Amino acid sequence: MTDFLPLFIEQLQSPTLGFLIGGIVVAALGSQLAIPDSIYKFISFFLLMKIGLTGGIAIRNSNFSEIILPALGAVGIGIVIVLISRYTLGKLPGISVPDAVATGGLFGAVSGSTLAAVLPQLDSAKVPYEAWTAALYPFMDIPALVAAIVMASLYISKKTGNTSEKVEIWPIIKESLQSSAVTAMLLGVALGILTKPEPVYESFFNPLSRGFLAVLMIIMGMEAAQRMNELRKVAQWFAIYAFIAPIVHGFLGFGVGLILHKLTGFSIGGSVVLAVIAASSSDISGPPTLRAGIPSANPSAYIGASTAIGTPVAIAICIPLFIGIAEMMLGR
Amino acid sequence: MSQQVWKLVIVAEEILSKKLTKLIKEAGATGYTVNAAGGEGSRNVRSTGEPSVSHTLSNVKIEVLTGTRELADKITREIEAKYYANFSIITYIYPVEALRDHKF
Numbered sequence: 013m014t015d016f017l018p019l020f021i022e023q024l025q026s027p028t029l030g031f032l033i034g035g036i037v038v039a040a041l042g043s044q045l046a047i048p049d050s051i052y053k054f055i056s057f058f059l060l061m062k063i064g065l066t067g068g069i070a071i072r073n074s075n076f077s078e079i080i081l082p083a084l085g086a087v088g089i090g091i092v093i094v095l096i097s098r099y100t101l102g103k104l105p106g107i108s109v110p111d112a113v114a115t116g117g118l119f120g121a122v123s124g125s126t127l128a129a130v131l132p133q134l135d136s137a138k139v140p141y142e143a144w145t146a147a148l149y150p151f152m153d154i155p156a157l158v159a160a161i162v163m164a165s166l167y168i169s170k171k172t173g174n175t176s177e178k179v180e181i182w183p184i185i186k187e188s189l190q191s192s193a194v195t196a197m198l199l200g201v202a203l204g205i206l207t208k209p210e211p212v213y214e215s216f217f218n219p220l221s222r223g224f225l226a227v228l229m230i231i232m233g234m235e236a237a238q239r240m241n242e243l244r245k246v247a248q249w250f251a252i253y254a255f256i257a258p259i260v261h262g263f264l265g266f267g268v269g270l271i272l273h274k275l276t277g278f279s280i281g282g283s284v285v286l287a288v289i290a291a292s293s294s295d296i297s298g299p300p301t302l303r304a305g306i307p308s309a310n311p312s313a314y315i316g317a318s319t320a321i322g323t324p325v326a327i328a329i330c331i332p333l334f335i336g337i338a339e340m341m342l343g344r
Numbered sequence: 345m346s347q348q349v350w351k352l353v354i355v356a357e358e359i360l361s362k363k364l365t366k367l368i369k370e371a372g373a374t375g376y377t378v379n380a381a382g383g384e385g386s387r388n389v390r391s392t393g394e395p396s397v398s399h400t401l402s403n404v405k406i407e408v409l410t411g412t413r414e415l416a417d418k419i420t421r422e423i424e425a426k427y428y429a430n431f432s433i434i435t436y437i438y439p440v441e442a443l444r445d446h447k448f
Contacts, residue, residue: 242401300359303357303359304359307429307430311401
């Protein structure tokens with residue numbers, strides 16, 4: 013433990029976290045600072061494209077079969093997170109099952125901004141990881157959203173006795189793949205594998221990514237402070253869940269990563285990425301999919317929980333926590 | 345040169361925008377106009393303009409001109425049956441004069 017604390021504190025001083033907290037503070041103080049929506053959209057596209065390119069270049073230079081087991085692990089984690097929420101949050105007094113399942117779906121789904129935040133921090137800490145681990149994103153994201161929508165629909169049709177309406181899974185998968193975040197990343201992966209994008213990567217995407225990430229963190233912080241109002245309108249259990257769940261999910265992801273480490277030699281750094289993907293909750297693509305897929309669930313509950321608390325906890329606590337643990341395991 | 349028509353206005357969650365415009369076209373309307381909208385209603389305060397990560401909390405205002413009251417009522421009934429229970433949505437109607445000769 014004495015080894016771990018200084019490593020954890022050093023991670024807490026990273027610029028990522030500072031910009032996030034800065035965004036929370038200015039929005040909470042009622043500042044007029046506004047960053048246009050289009051800039052936010054461009055930055056998230058840019059960062060996911062960069063992550064995709066990194067992953068694609070890595071896949072081109074490595075053995076593609078390595079990714080299969082971690083991808084299966086990611087699918088499993090995504091579904092288990094929704095089940096955990098269904099049988100913990102969903103059993104609490106005053107919480108409806110559709111609300112609990114939708115919240116679980118959003119927490120099982122993945123945040124592009126959190127993913128963009130963890131990778132440079134691993135680089136700074138000099139913890140090696142397989143660059144293709146970012147490509148695990150859709151493998152956890154899509155199954156979690158599908159599982160949530162299927163579980164909620166089964167519950168509602170059982171409750172109302174209306175079993176005639178079947179849940180169509182393919183439209184959910186299609187919608188997730190067509191979402192801006194997943195599209196940008198998969199396009200980056202494809203370009204990384206099929207073309208040789210190193211010149212644009214080295215001169216444009218890589219040098220600018222840290223600055224853009226800092227701006228994105230301010231936006232996420234401001235967004236978190238604004239969504240607090242949503243969260244205040246729903247049961248306090250959502251806030252408590254939103255605080256604990258990212259940490260529990262992170263340990264679940266890290267555990268799966270360590271099993272893969274023993275079995276296949278998957279790196280410790282890769283386990284950190286898997287942990288942070290599991291800890292993160294979707295802010296871009298997940299909410300509209302869930303709103304359309306589980307219309308009876310209250311969006312204030314799941315968006316408030318995810319954006320106001322889940323994402324800040326994943327970035328501010330889970331990233332330093334798991335990088336700290338990894339450094340300790342690597343004997344730093 | 346003007347024509348008496350009905351203007352049906354639908355203020356709804358942005359994520360319903362595509363579904364609503366599809367429903368409007370399939371009901372037989374010749375066209376529609378979509379604007380971004382913000383404001384406050386019984387469910388929540390909803391606004392556009394501020395940084396918003398997901399557009400799940402944004403609104404649109406859709407305007408449809410229909411030649412007959414029956415067509416406007418048909419569209420309203422379909423929207424009511426499908427979306428009133430779970431979504432933030434409001435519809436209203438008023439008679440207007442269309443200034444361009446057009447078959448509504």
